Amino acid sequence: MNEISTNWEHLFKLDPAKDIPDEDLDAICESGTDAVVVGGTDDVTLDGVLDLLSRIRRHPVPCVLEISNMASITPGFDFYFIPMVMNSTEKRWIMDLHHEAIKEYRDSMNWDQIMVEGYCILNENAKAYKETKCEMPDHEDVVAYAYMAEHVFRLPVFYMEYSGKYGRPELVKEVRKQLDSTKLIYGGGINSASRAREMKEQADTIVVGNLIYSDINKALKTVGAVKDMR
């Protein structure tokens, strides 16, 4: 396991399809977050990714590309996260796209920079849920996916993705209990410092996305909320 998955507590996720003023982007990068992730579902283009990359690069914060499609893959990021959507009903989102990418990029892949994420998408209204043709797991299913992420696939990370919706802390807690070496990332619906703290009590890492665009000041406060827990 590498530094990526062991130490990070707070991540901001920027969507390349959304506009963000320089002032807000600078504040995000200088907030004390552990890394800024670039990732989205709809309209993720190479131009959009490169624009964010060049602006984030003015700051020392680590910069991660969460790969959503082949067309927007580019060198220049510190790390690359590759989602493997465990509750997708289509093999394409679990293995085939990855297979295609390996054939194309194998010679230039540096595995010290790459992390495969066992994704479990838990909001049926999320674009990513629909796009990847997910089915909704019940609690027992989620716990079993987490167990598989660690013991079957030996993934460094299991990501409970509620994108746009706040999840159930009790379920996150239950999932966390399954995991030993695999780290737990939680993302979705964190719209306040107290929610950030509540989910960080259960998960190793929390991700804040939409709040950056709806209320930048509240988004910035989630960093301190998490870091003050130590």
Ligand code: 1GP
């Ligand atoms: C999305 O998990 C992240 O991929 C964060 O979710 O946008 O709801 O904060 P929100």
